[in-house]
Structures are given as C-alpha cells and as structure tokens.
Amino acid sequence: MPPESPSAVRVRVLQVFALLAALAIAGELVWLHVVESDTFSALAQKQHRNDTQILPQRGSILDANRTLLATAEYLDDVEAAPNVLRGGNLAQTMASRLSQLLDKPEDQLLALLDQPGKPYVLLARGVAPDVSARIQEIKQDGQAPGISLRVTPYRTYPFGTLAAHVIGFHSQSGSGQYGIEGYYEDLLQGAPGRRLSSSAPFGGEAGEATWVLQNAEPGADLVLTLDGGVQHIVERELEAALEEYGASSGTIIVMDPKTGAILAMASLPTYDANHYQEFHKPSEDAYANPAISMQYEPGSTFKLITMAGALDSGVVTPSSTYYDGGSIEYGGVEIKNWDESGHGESDMTDLLAFSSNVGAVHVGNRLGKDLFYEYVHAFGFGAPTHVDLWGEVRGDVLTPQSPNWYPSSLATNAYGQGIAVTPLQLTTAVAAIINDGVLMRPYVVQEIRTEDGVERVEPTPVRRVIRTETARTLLAMLVEASGRSESKLHRVEGYAVAGKTGTSSIPLPTGGYDERFTIASYIGFGPVEDPRFIVLVKIDRPTVEPWGSLVAAPVFRDVASELFRYYHIPYMASRHETASETAG
C-alpha cells in the first residue's frame, strides 16, 4: 500500500492554488453581480434604450361585400436635421431641391430648414411612394444631407365621407376615435413589436445590426354588416331629402329586423375621416354619430310601443274601441290630436292609421303606468342597446319614481313626447315587433379576422319583449292601418310595405317646445310577408312641411324601392298590400 508520492505534495499545492483562484473569481463575481450591480445595470439600460417599438399594421375595416372602408398603409414622413445643414447656403439648396418633390413652397421649406440649432423638423407627412423613392435616390447620391425618411403607418378611408359616423377615424395621436375605430381600438391596433439596435455605452459602435426581439402583431380586420351599396343609397336619399324639405339634419338607419344587423346608418351633416380635423367645431361634437349619440322625442312612432304593451298585456284587443273627440284631458293637461280633429268611434287600427293622440292616451291609461314603463324598458328604452359602436347614449325615460314625473307624463309618453330615445333604440324596438317579439342586440361587425382565424359574430337575442301572437297581431294591424291611412306617400308600387309616421316637437333647453320646428320621422319595413329590412327615416327641422307623413314617408318610399331593387326582391312578390288597400 503506497502512500502518496512526494510529488503528490506538489499536486496538493496546485490543488490549493486552484481553490484560491476560484475564490478570487467568486469574490469578483459578488462584486460585479451584487456590489456594483446598480451602476452596471443602469449603464446597460442606458445603452439598451435603442430598444424601439415596431408599429403594428392596423386592421382594415371592410363592408359586408368585403369592400375596404378603412385601410392602413405605411408611408414615409420626410424629416430633416437643420443642425446638419449649417453653413453655406446648404439650407437654401435643400429647400429648392425638395420644394418641387414635396409640392411645398420653397420659402416655407427654407423657414423650416434654416433653424441651425434644431436637430429635427418635420417637412412633410405621408408622402406618396414615388416621391419617397425619389428622395431615397437623391439621398444615395449624397445630395440630401440631413434629410431622412421615417416609415409611419397611415390610415386612409377610400370612400371619404361614406359611413363616416359608423367608422369613426384614426387620430394623428395614434388612437381610434368614435364609431368602429373607437369601439374596436383594442382589436384594430394590434400589438407593437420590439426592435433592438445597438450602440456602445460610451459612444463607440457595438455593431450595425438590429435585432427584432418580437414581431409586431397586426390588428384584426373587421367585416361589417353594413353594406356599402345600401349605405350609399341611404346617404344619397338623405341628402336629397334634406335639400328638398329644407331640413338641417337627418338620420336614416337600415337594419335586418331578424338579426339586428345594421345594413346602413347614415347621418347628415357628416365629415371626411381622411381630413377629420377640418370638420372640427369648437361648440359641438362634429364627429358624434347622431344615430346613437343624439336623443330625440320620437313622437307618434312610439305609439307602436304603447300598442304593443297594451295588446300583449291584454288590456285591449284589436277590436277594442274608444271615442275620439279630438282632444282629451289627462292629469290636468289637455291633449289634442295632431290635426286637432276627432275621428269618433275608433278601433285600435284606426288609432294607428290616423295616429290619434287621444287614442294613445286612452290606451296608455288602460295599460297603467306600471305596465307601460315595464314595456318601455323591456323594449330597451332608457338603456344602451350595446351596439358595437363608440359613444352610445342611453336615452331619457322618466318613470313614476322620478321626481319630474307627473301623471300627465304617462299620457304624453304614450304618444312619444316627454321621452327621449336614440334613433337606434327606436329602430331596434320596432324590429323586435317584426321579429316575433324578440329584441335583438344591434350590431355592426359580423366578422373579426385575425392571423389565428375568423371569428364570426352571431346575432344575439336580448330578451323576449312581447308574445309572438301579439307581435303578429300588431304587424297585421299596422299593415292594415298603413292601408287605411290617408297618407299614401310611403307606398312602393308593387311591394307591400308598412310603417308608422311620426311628427314630434323638439324640446327647448329652457323648457317647453320649439314652436317653429318639428322632427319628421317614419319607421317602416318591407316586404311585409317576410321583412328583409326595417328603415327609420328621421328628418330634423324640415321647413317646407312639418309632417312625418309628408316629409319622411316619401324618403322611406324612395329608400325602400331602391332596397327592393338592390336585394333583387321580386316585383309583385306580394299581393297583400293590394288586398289591404281594397279593404281600407
């Protein structure tokens, strides 16, 4: 058994040296990792500041036919570093060289460039690709010192004003505002990526390379239920109507009553989302969508809601009668018919046909305040419809519990005054009657397309408001009433349509109503045997005629007849209306 050799002693010495060396390293590691770590990590963070964002591609917005309504593209901003252009007449030279390319006056460019202290000025935003390519060439020839191009995402709206209120816009601060752009900001914007470009901590170069840490994730593309063709029809007709009736503003909504899908939603005056800044008004919100953000007193169109409640609760039947003397006193207030004339003994269909306020008060009274407001709320008034658009208001429904509610409120509410609704709320509520009594959530986006796939938005029922039989009875009554009505201006030749007029007073902020103006409206649908669309026409402050039957009904007719053609609904598909006409 040999002991360790004498040279093994030296091995042990080496072993101890090794340990000492390791201890030295360990000490140094503690010094670097712990003692001095704050200093060094701060320096590291300083140089890693070249960790920049990669802007994601914003999602597109397409209409139901997959036509692009909003697109994102990358354009170059032209920037300059005036402090590089110091000395000689370099600034002058650059100004004249760029003036033609950027289509800007030379002296304007010179004023920007001739600021020797400044490290950065913006010369032009989003120049066309060919201009950008030309500048790139000049740069490569060394003819454009201090000029640089910065890739920037830009939003364009190919159809300008079309559906501007629905789409909203992408502001220059970089976020979506109003409409779809505002509501779906989170989906549209995507997620930015990260790019690292390096520089040494003390000014030296660590390498030219850049490194993409994370790719930008593009935003989702949104396919709307809104049909560009229908939208165009509606906007054209609305514009013509405002002109014809000397009205200040107006709104038209077209909706599929069975799903709640919004097919068109137009309001005038509107704006061009490409140049939204030019439409800014200090006094009012120029971009708000009147169909969802402005409320009005609906007037007689609301009688449908009162009637629906009364029929559904069984307090009246279609054959119930009342005596219409032209006016009635209720809650200490005298309420008159719109034409201040009576219709004598009337049934429920007459009420709708002649739009009798006296009848509405009578029915409202039969229904009673509790049931009446129960139905009003069930139809979605006084609450947001939760449409997928930015900036919806809830409307204003007084209830018997409110301090401002008086017994006479029930009477006025029954014919649609003293209650504020949005155009969309009314459209959705009446659509529920067409849809066998089931209220649908209105929606604008039908498909969300991401890199992961396509998510389809299904129609969402909110609640059953009235029984199916009630809904069908009321529809039949409405069809017959449309026939009995003295006004025939809503009719489309060869097609069966039905609807309800409305002429409402406009409340003044000071209290009371504006004596000069009305809101003329019509809510109708067609074809009656299998409704494909419901249309609300609302014309504000017409000056030629005040009446819904004379101002809004013809607009409905024009829109409806165009829609029949647009949707290829067969001519004379229904003889129902002719039948009802004979009956009336």
Added chain:
Amino acid sequence: MLRILPRIVPANWADDARRKRWPDVPLTVLTFALPLAGLIAIYSASIAVSYNETGDPHFYFRRQVLFLLVSFAAAVTMFRIDYHWYSRIQFFGISLTFWLLAAVVGVLVLMAVTDVGHVARGSERWIRWGPFSLQPSEIAKPILVLYLAQVFAKPAEGLNRLAQFAAPTLMIGLVAAIVALQPDLGTAIMILLIGAAVLVAARMPFLLLVGVTVLGLLAAWYAVLQEPYRLARLRAFLDPFNPQYQDNVSHHINQAFLAFGSGKITGVGLGRGLQKFFYLPEPHTDTIYAVIGEELGLLGTLAILLLFVLLAWRGFNVAARAPDLFGQLLAVGVTCGLFGQAILNMAVVTGLLPFTGIPLPFISAGGSSLLASAMAMGLLLNVSTQTISAPRKKKGRSWKMDANGNPKP
C-alpha cells in the same frame, strides 16, 4: 520501427484490493453536466450572432449538438484506452507521444509559414477541410500533456534528472511561441500554464522553476510589446472606465461588466438577456460566461464556477492517487488544462485579467475546444479507474522510485 514496451506493473499493485475499477463518479457526472449546461447557454447566447451570420438563429446550437456527439465518442474512446499504452508505443525508438507532438508542431509551423490556415477574426487559427475546421492549437494542449508526462515519468537521478527538464521546457516554449504568433496569445498562455503545472508536479527544482517562470513572463511581456493592441488592452485593463480607452479596446470588459451587473443575484431570466445582441463580443464563445451572468445572475455564474472547482478537486485527487508518476502527471496536466482555462476565461471576462480571447471549456460554442476538452476528460477518467486508495497515515514510509519507475517498498 514499431515497438511496444512491456507493461510495467508496480510490484505491490496486484495486492491492492482497494484499487478502483470504476471511474471517479463526480468526474463522470461532470463529463455530462458541463457540456449540457454549455448547450443551454449556447442556445440562448448564440441566437443573435447565429441569425446575423447565417440567417438561422439556432445554427450554432444545432452545430454544437453535432460537436457534442462527436466529442462524446472521442471521450469514450480515450476513456477505454489504458493510459499506459501512450508510453509503451515507440516508433524508431522514440515514444509515440513525441511523434504526436511533432505532428501538431509540424502543422502549426506549416500554418505559420504557408497560408493553409484559415484566417478568422484576424487570427490564423483554423485548418479547414471541407465543411470541417479544426484548431490545432486546441489539440496541442492534451498532446503536450501526454508528451511531458511521458518524458518526466522516465526514471532519472541527479544530473540526469536535471538534464531531463531541458528538452521538454524548450518544447513548451516552442509550442507556446508558435501559437502566440498565430496570433493566439490566450491559448499560448494556457500552454505555458499547463507546462508549468506539469513541471511543478514533476518536481522540477524550485530555483529552476523560478528561473523558467521569469523567462516565461519576459517572453509574455515581449509578446505584448510586439502588438500595439495588446498593450492597449493592458492599459485599458488597468483603467477600464477611463474615457480615453472607452472605445473598442476596453469595450469587451465594460460590456461584460454591464452583463454581470444587470444579472444581479438571480438574473434577468434565461433567454431574456440583451447584452448578447451585439453588445458583448463573441457572446456564444469567449464571453458566454457574461451571458450566463446576465441571464442567470450570481447563482448561475457561481454554479458554473462550482462545477469547475469540483472538476479541479477531483482531478487533483486523481493525480495525487495515481498509481504511477506517468498517470499523476497526465492527471495534473489535464486538470490544469481544463480548470486553468476555465479560470483564465472567467478572470478575463470578469475583468481580473487583461482581455484575451479563450473559450470556456465545455461551455463555449466551438468544436475544437469541446473535442480537446472531451479527450482530456476521457484520459482523466481512465487514470481515475486505476488510482490507489487514499493512503493510511503511516509514519516512516517513504515512496521512492526504483530503476523502473516503480515505487520502492
């Protein structure tokens, strides 16, 4: 021309019932653990460089996996060969180890005088053969150890013993000088270090050792003066944050400091470090320790250090208990080669020594380094199977060699 010497078995060896037959367990574990730790580090550290150079972020990682398989085969082969064979084979009366070293030196000289070598990063270190490239200077290290151990294991007394030191010492200087001329000062220093360790273990007289050390230092100083960049690095080392040197020269050190500092105790997380994105030079090879420091923090760097300490501890234990001087010197040389290089790399990256580019054994990406390290480890493991048990404390017994190099009873 080929002659195989008889196996000399120590007289008392057959009786040693406690002679080990299994390789040293910690060393065996390290043989797997170190390259695997390296593979994980390379996966993270190499992506930026790899993507930049090849377009594939995992190119270096995948290549390292291949190197690992080849190196493992080499390690197993070395482990299976009884180390005594290296001293038993002779050609033309001269030991195989000499011929091997002569071959390596020949290749190195050939690279120096012709342009067969492949120049990369300003240094002609590689021999290319198709898609393969090899660094002869890396292979020179284990072969030099074999040669030195074989020479010193030969019995000699008195003046003969002194004369025995002359040729190998010159040989160490020669190999180091050629490698330094490539230029690869880091590997040259490692060769000097390994040589010095074997000389110490071979019981070179103390005064002679001092003399050789002084000579080596003078040579190193001369090498530094020859290249302006080396002097600049040295100055930068002495004053790392002086703005005068805060260009590329001290950049290496500073960036490594920032990496360690950012890592703090637990690190920023595996794969999440930013210093490897072209801040650190050679993040997948020479400065991979800094990448580990940033991503895994003090815990990570200490863990790697401890693995190497374990390697040194067990390696020197094997040396101390080797059955003969040849085995002992082999174990010393190999252990110094692996541990010494690790310490040198760590000392450079942590700023304890002036910058020189040498890989961290087993951890850094690179085939030649891994192959040489794996072969060295195989050799060490073979020696460990033949060690004798720790000696009992017995007084009055000395251990002297007889004429055959066997211990005298």
